[in-house]
Amino acid sequence: xxxxxxxxxxxxxxxxxxxxxxxxxxxxxxxxxxxxxxxxxxxxxxxxxxxxxxxxxxxxxxxxxxxxxxxxxxxxxxxxxxxxxxxxxxxxxxxxxxxxxxxxxxxxxxxxxxxxxxxxxxxxxxxxxxxxxxxxxxxxxxxxxxxxxxxxxxxxxxxxxxxxxxxxxxxxxxxxxxxxxxxxxxx
Numbered sequence: 001x002x003x004x005x006x007x008x009x010x011x012x013x014x015x016x017x018x019x020x021x022x023x024x025x026x027x028x029x030x031x032x033x034x035x036x037x038x039x040x041x042x043x044x045x046x047x048x049x050x051x052x053x054x055x056x057x058x059x060x061x062x063x064x065x066x067x068x069x070x071x072x073x074x075x076x077x078x079x080x081x082x083x084x085x086x087x088x089x090x091x092x093x094x095x096x097x098x099x100x101x102x103x104x105x106x107x108x109x110x111x112x113x114x115x116x117x118x119x120x121x122x123x124x125x126x127x128x129x130x131x132x133x134x135x136x137x138x139x140x141x142x143x144x145x146x147x148x149x150x151x152x153x154x155x156x157x158x159x160x161x162x163x164x165x166x167x168x169x170x171x172x173x174x175x176x177x178x179x180x181x182x183x184x185x186x187x
Contacts, residue, residue, distance in 0.1 A: 001070050001085060008081040014090065015122040019115050026111035034108070041109040045097075045116020052117070053124050054168035058161040075153055078132050083125065093118060120164070127164050151176040 023042075030038050061071040074082040097117050102110030130136065131146040145163070152160035159174035160166065169175040 001082065002073070003081050003083055003085065005081060007085060008083055010086050011083075011089070011122070011125055014086050015118055015125075018090070019118050019122070022111045022115040022118070026108045026115070029111075030108040038108055038112045041105065041112035042116040042119075045101075045113040045118075046120045047116075048113070049117045049120025049124070050162065050165055051168060053120065053164060054162045054172070057163065058172075058174070062157050062161075075156065078153065089121070093121070124164050131163075148176075151178060 026038060027035065060067055062068060070082065074080065093114065098110065098114040100110075101113045104110065105113065127142070127145055128149070130142060131149045134142075136143045136146050148160045148166055149163060152158075155176055159176040160169055161174060162169050166175055
């Protein structure tokens, strides 16, 4: 969805506040002796985000009607401020992540898991914005991500659905190799 500059950039305020609030509330409710387990729940959330990012990009953004058209608009105009409104992503994270995680693991660990997911989402929107809007120095990790994402845009539905990492593309064999794509196109 095309967003105003305010609506687009507000995520960079809301999500750090959300992560900080979840972290503070969880740590206040967690005995110090259990902070290590809490930290594992945060790491589990961050790791889960990478899988969710891949799956959402591959199946939802490229196949679900209406959402696909919005994502296609991003592919057509890569500098446009197109994204998910903060109110919608917050509701989705609260309903699909926080509530089930708290119900399954209790407040401390559920909030930790949600903080990890939310940090992953914040990293995703930052990297995705960066690869389209920043001047990135060659040889850096961010440059490699930019190159991977440029291949995704060039070959569209062919692969490179992970934005912050290529791990799941390798697992599911959707990692784009330009030489392999050229050979496939010539046959």
